[in-house]
Amino acid sequence: MKMTSLDRVLLLATGLLAAWQVTIGIDGLGAVPITAYTIAFGVLLVAGLLMIILGFDVLESPIVVIVSTIIPLSLALGLVWQHLEGWRAPYLGFVLFGLAAVIVTRTFPIPGKLPTIVIAIVHGVAGITIFLLPTILSAQGITRPGFALIGLGGALIGLGGLLLSFLKAGKPIVPRETIFKILPALLLLMTTAFVAGFFFK
Amino acid sequence: MNTLTAKFRTYWPLIKATQTGLLLSTGIAGYMSAHTAPDMLVLLGMAASLFLSISGSTVLNMWWDRDIDMKMRRTQKRPTSSGAVSPEETLWLGLVLSLLGVGWAIAIDALYGLVVFAGLFFDVVVYSMWLKRRTCWGILWGGISGAMPILAGRVLAVGQIEIIGLLLAAAVLFWIPTHTLTFSIKFFDDYKAAGVPTFPSTYGLDVTRAVIALSSIIAAASIGTAGVMIGVQAGILRLMVVLSSGLLLLSFATVFRPSERVNFSLFKYASLYMLASMILLSI
Numbered sequence: 476m477k478m479t480s481l482d483r484v485l486l487l488a489t490g491l492l493a494a495w496q497v498t499i500g501i502d503g504l505g506a507v508p509i510t511a512y513t514i515a516f517g518v519l520l521v522a523g524l525l526m527i528i529l530g531f532d533v534l535e536s537p538i539v540v541i542v543s544t545i546i547p548l549s550l551a552l553g554l555v556w557q558h559l560e561g562w563r564a565p566y567l568g569f570v571l572f573g574l575a576a577v578i579v580t581r582t583f584p585i586p587g588k589l590p591t592i593v594i595a596i597v598h599g600v601a602g603i604t605i606f607l608l609p610t611i612l613s614a615q616g617i618t619r620p621g622f623a624l625i626g627l628g629g630a631l632i633g634l635g636g637l638l639l640s641f642l643k644a645g646k647p648i649v650p651r652e653t654i655f656k657i658l659p660a661l662l663l664l665m666t667t668a669f670v671a672g673f674f675f676k
Numbered sequence: 677m678n679t680l681t682a683k684f685r686t687y688w689p690l691i692k693a694t695q696t697g698l699l700l701s702t703g704i705a706g707y708m709s710a711h712t713a714p715d716m717l718v719l720l721g722m723a724a725s726l727f728l729s730i731s732g733s734t735v736l737n738m739w740w741d742r743d744i745d746m747k748m749r750r751t752q753k754r755p756t757s758s759g760a761v762s763p764e765e766t767l768w769l770g771l772v773l774s775l776l777g778v779g780w781a782i783a784i785d786a787l788y789g790l791v792v793f794a795g796l797f798f799d800v801v802v803y804s805m806w807l808k809r810r811t812c813w814g815i816l817w818g819g820i821s822g823a824m825p826i827l828a829g830r831v832l833a834v835g836q837i838e839i840i841g842l843l844l845a846a847a848v849l850f851w852i853p854t855h856t857l858t859f860s861i862k863f864f865d866d867y868k869a870a871g872v873p874t875f876p877s878t879y880g881l882d883v884t885r886a887v888i889a890l891s892s893i894i895a896a897a898s899i900g901t902a903g904v905m906i907g908v909q910a911g912i913l914r915l916m917v918v919l920s921s922g923l924l925l926l927s928f929a930t931v932f933r934p935s936e937r938v939n940f941s942l943f944k945y946a947s948l949y950m951l952a953s954m955i956l957l958s959i
Contacts, residue, residue, distance in 0.1 A: 494915055494918075497911065497914050497915050497918055498909075498911035498912055498914065498915045499911050501911075502910070502911055509914070513914050513917075513918065516918075517914075517915075517917075517918030517921065520918060520919075520922075521918065521919070521921065521922035521925070524922065524945065524948060525922075525941060525945070528940075528941050528944045528945060528948075529937060529940075529941050532937070533941075
């Protein structure tokens with residue numbers, strides 16, 4: 476499907492927002508959250524640029540599943556490291572093990588449903604973390620209400636990840652054209668929610 | 677007035693506006709990288725003299741290479757190949773632009789003018805006239821001349837040739853193969869038809885891809901080191917690391933997963949990378 480000029484503008488805006496977040500939005504945090512958020516928004520930025528250059532064809536690459544896993548995992552790790560001190564080590568273990576599992580199951584031919592189960596668990600846990608943690612923290616008044624926007628971003632990234640994963644698995648939930656039609660706007664909305672959430676924390 | 681506009685429209689493709697603009701942006705970034713309060717008059721003079729010099733050398737190259745351009749499908753429509761501009765007119769235009777540019781540069785600052793002249797000399801005489809048709813290593817000199825605008829900008833700002841200026845020049849020098857070698861892979865047949873030796877035709881595609889990956893690593897390392905030495909903010913450094921990672925990823929992909937699509941994306945990304953890096957170094 477051909478990418479329109481509007482798609483490119485939306486992706487460029489996504490990239491600029493991600494670049495802003497990497498440069499300014501995460502200043503003053505600890506080393507691990509800064510690294511985690513830099514990876515998340517950095518991957519988003521580079522992926523956006525590649526989509527602008529190559530069009531939607533880039534989504535045919537097998538690396539898309541791995542890349543779309545890195546973003547939620549890094550974001551979730553950053554949030555847990557910042558706000559759930561007691562869970563830091565186990566969550567870091569989950570992130571490293573989960574990413575390795577996704578890479579292995581996507582690189583080597585593994586029969587059966589294991590690759591899908593691995594993706595579902597890793598995406599599910601990371602997505603729930605990104606959605607629930609900011610929502611609960613802002614509901615409890617520990618952070619400002621605006622922080623809940625990250626939860627909204629989490630929900631959107633979950634939706635995007637789900638659509639892409641099922642598309643890559645050959646069982647798209649909605650037609651491929653519809654996914655490509657909404658993807659640039661979804662990515663921009665998601666990034667805006669994340670950036671705004673961090674800004675209003 | 678109409679004649680002037682028509683002339684301008686005919687001449688405009690001779691200066692390769694995108695390439696000239698990119699090189700001009702490196703010169704401005706070199707000047708701004710000193711992070712001193714910029715003298716707007718000097719900055720404007722630098723931009724104008726660089727624009728004229730780069731445009732002049734591009735026009736002279738096009739004049740010299742018109743026979744090659746006629747043989748290559750990609751360049752057959754250039755004004756010098758199609759006959760829209762005569763060789764004599766092209767030569768005069770190139771000389772006038774070059775003399776104006778270098779003269780203005782020397783009037784601004786002697787050392788700055790010398791670096792600008794070196795860029796023009798390496799590009800037109802050493803690269804185009806002497807080496808381009810003899811050896812594929814000619815692109816090294818094309819790269820050195822491409823690195824001169826950023827060095828010139830830095831020299832004008834700090835008054836001397838120092839390590840940061842050389843690192844910035846190295847970054848551009850090693851970025852250029854990423855750009856030109858991917859180009860020579862994409863238009864392999866064109867260059868072969870014109871009899872111009874290139875890395876792919878001399879050493880093969882595998883070696884060329886390895887050179888692209890290696891030069892990308894050196895370019896990214898040079899620009900990163902220069903950024904640290906300039907003292908850019910941590911956030912900007914993070915963004916430079918992110919953008920460099922994208923460049924390295926694509927470079928490795930050209931080696932381990934070579935395809936037309938990867939080659940094209942590296943070619944495009946490398947230009948974006950350089951432009952973004954120049955903006956970041958200027959902030």
